[in-house]
Amino acid sequence: MGQVGNLLIVMVLTIGSGLLDVAPAAMIGDIIDRDGGTVVASYQMAGDVGSVVGPVAGGFLVDSASYGAAFGLAAAVLGGAAVLGSAAPETRPGEPAMPHAVTGPESRVR
Numbered sequence: 001m002g003q004v005g006n007l008l009i010v011m012v013l014t015i016g017s018g019l020l021d022v023a024p025a026a027m028i029g030d031i032i033d034r035d036g037g038t039v040v041a042s043y044q045m046a047g048d049v050g051s052v053v054g055p056v057a058g059g060f061l062v063d064s065a066s067y068g069a070a071f072g073l074a075a076a077v078l079g080g081a082a083v084l085g086s087a088a089p090e091t092r093p094g095e096p097a098m099p100h101a102v103t104g105p106e107s108r109v110r
Helices: 002-019 022-031 037-064 067-087
Strands: none
Touching (some): 037 067
């Protein structure tokens, strides 16, 4: 593949990683209008704990059982998150998903 291919893959994965926390953070912002520092910090720390515990647990499963067991656990966790995410209620009911587009000279960033 070469260095250029690897660089393109890293760029795509970086974009995906940057978009990973946007929706949950927006949901927290919708639920907690002000003074949500503790909630946001807890959310961020939970993600940090998952980033540390996940690979350690996966490595333990690979060493003690098999790669299939580690991938099965990852699939179960992701499947559970998908089910919970699809069942989550709208955090701002009655409001449009996208605000009205502003067109014309007012839409330009100054």
